[in-house]
Amino acid sequence: MKKKFIAVLLCLSALSLLIVACGSNTSASSKPNQPTEPNTVHMSDLQFSPTTITIKKGESIKLVNDVVVTHIISNGTWDNGTAKPKQEAGAPKININVGANDTQTIGPFNTAGTFQLYCPIHVNMNLTVIVK
Numbered sequence: 001m002k003k004k005f006i007a008v009l010l011c012l013s014a015l016s017l018l019i020v021a022c023g024s025n026t027s028a029s030s031k032p033n034q035p036t037e038p039n040t041v042h043m044s045d046l047q048f049s050p051t052t053i054t055i056k057k058g059e060s061i062k063l064v065n066d067v068v069v070t071h072i073i074s075n076g077t078w079d080n081g082t083a084k085p086k087q088e089a090g091a092p093k094i095n096i097n098v099g100a101n102d103t104q105t106i107g108p109f110n111t112a113g114t115f116q117l118y119c120p121i122h123v124n125m126n127l128t129v130i131v132k
């Protein structure tokens, strides 16, 4: 009697493990459009996320605008509330509009170094790109 009870319990726990395993498989395959994306920077209303990204020489960066606000991405930085355009030596020239929920690619960054990008219409919206 007791043995049968334990056997039933073991079956039930094995079954629940199976269900859990199947469940995680299903959720992973149900998001084919959202793999873990390397070299991707997201944009919200007023900022980049992350604000600093490290990539390898020769790689590009995918910019994903998650909001309906249009951003302008160009070479430069906000310095204490003042927009300062500048293009470091070795930086690719960037001057693009990223519209509502749009995705754009910048680069490739072919020179190692630290490069400042910003959105000149949103105060303090800075992105630092470190190329190694």
Ligand SMILES: [Cu+2]
Pocket (backbone or CB within 6 Å): 045, 046, 070, 071, 072, 119, 120, 121, 122, 125
């Ligand atoms: Cu912006």
